[in-house]
Amino acid sequence: MKKTRISRIASEMQKEISVIINQDLKDSRIAPITSITEIDLKDDLQSAKIYVSVLGDKKEKEETMAGLTSSIGYIKKLLGTRMNLRHIPDLRFTLDEHLEKVNKLDKLIDQVIKKDNEAIDAREDK
Structure with missing residues (x-):
């Protein structure tokens, strides 16, 4: 078919x-x-x-x-x-737990970006 x-x-x-x-x-x-x-x-x-x-x-x-x-x-x-x-x-x-896995990954990525931005801000303040 x-x-x-x-x-x-x-x-x-x-x-x-x-x-x-x-x-x-x-x-x-x-x-x-x-x-x-x-x-x-x-x-x-x-x-x-x-x-x-x-x-x-x-x-x-x-x-x-x-x-x-x-x-x-x-x-x-x-x-x-x-x-x-x-x-x-x-x-x-x-x-289907695909959407939950995607949401979990999005949260992890957001956390990493937030930590990177905080590290960049801390370097610029010095």
Whole structure:
């Protein structure tokens, strides 16, 4: 299957699953700020790895992932009614901590820049 078609299907799935999570799922375990960052859809459309970003602490992330995993059947059912596909791929949710790592690196870089500026200011005062 062509890569452009697969990427279009993955993009549409990302939109639909985001709407389903934010509007249709009533599971109290799922954190209010949960977003789909990426979908890795296999070329044969048999499986999809869904990367999820959750704003919250470790416990909220674990509960959200448990809630999403238990809701896979319902999510697939809603996807089937909303998307015109012969077969809805098997869904697998994975926690995406990429944004947190980026934020941590940004903070570290800011700290280094601040220390460098303080050192430069101290040399200029002498």
